[in-house]
Amino acid sequence: MSNAGRESVENTLFEWQRDVLAAAVSTNAQIQGDDVTAFDAVTATVRMGNRTQISRKAILVADTVEAVSKAGRKFELAYQIAKRSAEIKRDIETNCLANVAAAAGGTGTAPKTGSLGAIIGSIDGTNVSMGAGGANPTDALLFTNARTNGTTRAFTEALLKTVLKGVWVNGGSPDTLMVDSIQKAVLSGFAGIATKTYSQTEARPAAIIGAADVYVGEFGTYSVVPNRFQRALDCWVFDFEYVALVYLRPFQVKDLAKTGDAEKKLLLAEWGLKPYTDFAHGLVTDLV
Numbered sequence: 023m024s025n026a027g028r029e030s031v032e033n034t035l036f037e038w039q040r041d042v043l044a045a046a047v048s049t050n051a052q053i054q055g056d057d058v059t060a061f062d063a064v065t066a067t068v069r070m071g072n073r074t075q076i077s078r079k080a081i082l083v084a085d086t087v088e089a090v091s092k093a094g095r096k097f098e099l100a101y102q103i104a105k106r107s108a109e110i111k112r113d114i115e116t117n118c119l120a121n122v123a124a125a126a127g128g129t130g131t132a133p134k135t136g137s138l139g140a141i142i143g144s145i146d147g148t149n150v151s152m153g154a155g156g157a158n159p160t161d162a163l164l165f166t167n168a169r170t171n172g173t174t175r176a177f178t179e180a181l182l183k184t185v186l187k188g189v190w191v192n193g194g195s196p197d198t199l200m201v202d203s204i205q206k207a208v209l210s211g212f213a214g215i216a217t218k219t220y221s222q223t224e225a226r227p228a229a230i231i232g233a234a235d236v237y238v239g240e241f242g243t244y245s246v247v248p249n250r251f252q253r254a255l256d257c258w259v260f261d262f263e264y265v266a267l268v269y270l271r272p273f274q275v276k277d278l279a280k281t282g283d284a285e286k287k288l289l290l291a292e293w294g295l296k297p298y299t300d301f302a303h304g305l306v307t308d309l310v
Contacts (some may be wrong), residue, residue: 023115025198027266029296034133035126036268037071040299043193070163073124074270075135077113078290079106085283099285103275106289112251114267118295119200119252124165135294136165138258138303143169145300148188149259151181153308162300174310177205177257179212183239185259185304190241192301199237199244200258205309206248209257214239259304266296 044065083099095101121139125131143150143158144165150158156172159165175181182199189196201209209215214237237244244259252258271292278286297303 023111023118023267025260025262026118027262029266029268030272031074031268031270031294034074034270034292035071036074036270036294036296037069038296038298039067040070041065041067042301068163072136072165072294072296073126073133074268074292074294075117075133076290076292077110077117078288079110080278081106081285081287081289083285085285088285099287103287103289107273110273110289110291114291114293115249116251118267119249119256119258121168121171121253123159123161123168137295138297138305139256140165140168141295141297142258142300142303142305149185149192149194149301149304150188151185151306156308169307171255172308174255174308177208177306177309179214181306182209182212182237182257185306186239186241186244189259189301189304194261194264194302194304195242196259196261196303197242197244198247198258198260198262200247200249200252200260201256202250202252202254203248204254205257206246209237209246212237255307255309257306257309259306261302264298264302266298268294268296270294 042065044062081099081102083102087098092098117135118137119139120137122134122137123140124136125134127133140159140161143152144160144162147158152158152169153172153175155170157170159167159169161167186196199209235246237246269291271290273289273291276288276290278288280286
């Protein structure tokens with residue numbers, strides 16, 4: 023949530039256009055003073071879309087609790103609102119990195135935004151490495167199906183390099199690798215990790231460097247970010263310039279009817295995930 027962009031939308035189905043540049047050629051040389059008699063065909067953009075979903079927390083605080091003197095805080099209701107807000111953000115983070123298909127919702131069914139598991143690899147799959155039996159999602163426009171998990175395998179540098187190359191060939195310039203605690207430890211042992219050194223300018227106990235924060239590969243330098251809210255199966259490759267969280271209704275607190283000796287509040291956000299293009303990102307999945 024902290025790295026992705028933020029936008030507003032005006033409908034539960036929000037849409038955008040995906041475009042690509044024409045292939046580069048070495049023959050674009052023109053005669054001096056030449057007239058223009060032919061024009062390049064205009065390539066239509068691709069219309070994509072995702073759904074918003076509602077995340078909420080209901081809060082009830084007894085009037086007695088608000089009235090008494092409390093240890094560590096003055097207002098219980100304000101504390102609970104701040105706490106539940108942090109909990110919703112954790113839920114959103116987990117949802118974005120999960121494997122959930124988009125759904126329009128209906129009577130008795132909640133709408134859902136398509137998560138990254140249902141998005142990355144949906145165009146051609148060259149930016150994904152997965153285990154045997156795995157399958158990429160097949161809806162590259164509305165993300166209505168999730169990916170199929172494959173047989174798990176060990177995380178290796180060769181798998182990561184394959185994905186980084188695939189993203190680069192597609193024109194992407196990612197700069198972030200995101201992993202859970204298990205794969206973070208594995209990635210710290212890769213040969214491409216930047217030299218683990220520590221500059222010490224004064225006499226004091228030396229620091230022991232036991233982790234990696236930067237990976238240097240053939241196609242760029244990548245920040246290594248641990249994320250406790252993602253699946254252990256996945257190593258994500260991100261260019262955060264091309265992903266955003268959108269809000270139909272930003273975080274807000276609603277007053278609920280008072281029906282007894284307590285204050286009732288509803289904290290909610292109606293939000294969705296907007297990946298501008300699948301080509302900018304990558305995924306190494308089915309890791310153990």
